[in-house]
Amino acid sequence: MVVGMAPRLLVYTRTTDYRHDSIPAAVVAVRALGEFDVEHTEDPAALEAALDGWAAVVFLSTSGDVLTPAGRERLAGYVEAGGGFVGVHAAACTEYGWPYYGELLGARFDRHPAHQPGRAVVEDRTHPATRQLPAVWEFTDEWYDFRTNPRGAARVLVCADESSYEGGGMGADHPLVWCRSQGAGRVFYTALGHAAEAYGDPDFRQHLRGGIAWAARLAH
Structure with a gap:
């Protein structure tokens, strides 16, 4: 990285399954953080380089199979060698057929x-993703359930209080946000961010900023 230049983020939003209407607002929000040189793409060739x-690398509400075999190899090599990976919301609904990705992220979306x-x-x-948040954070979202609980494989930062909404399926221990190491790399995931309105919320933007900065080793 050249001294004086902003850290570079590759923001990837390719979808081959459900596509969130909030993706444009999400990209605008990441650009508006102002601390990063953001390149946004939906071209899988960008992950092959x-x-x-x-x-x-930020997977921002990606869904389905979004990588080529060469892209999978590149991404795994990048993280294992010390790169940062951030998954936002539907990033957990991505690459179900690639076992490494499930390990990398820490858990896969269920319902x-x-x-x-x-x-x-x-x-x-x-x-850094939670320091500025209230101890109990009132939020509106889809409150993802996961196929497995990432606790033990990840450092859990935020959990859902299933008594506060209808339809939760994980019980008393329901992680929503976590971080973990993969090889020499850092991985941060937040399940929040379904609606465009979320990306205008100052607390949520600070949450994203802290998670990205941590994964990029710009914050501790």
Whole structure:
């Protein structure tokens, strides 16, 4: 990285399954953070090139199979060698046929109830993605359930309070946001971010900023 230049983010939003209407607002929000040189793409060839120059790769509500075999190899090599990876919302609905991706992310999407208000409980307030959040964060989202609980394989930062909304399926321990190491790399995931309105929320933007900065080793 050239001294004085902003850290570079590769923001990837390709979808081959459900496509979120919030993707344009999400990209605008990441650009508006102002701390990163953002390249947004939906071209899988961008993941086939050398990724060494990127501070982090962000899968922003991707869905379905979005990588070529060469792209899978590049992404895995990049993270294992110390690169940063950030998954937002439907990133957990991505690459179901690639076992490594499930390990990388920490858990895969299972189902969600209706989009509705609820409470997120901040379990770990020492992380850059959660330091500025209230201990109990009132939010409106889809409150994703996951096929497995990432606790143990990941450092859980935020959990859903299933008593605060209808249709939760994971019980008392329902992680929503976590981070983990993969090889020499850092991985951050947040299940929040379904609706365009979320990306205009100052707390959510700060949440994204902290998660990206942590994955890119710009914050601790």
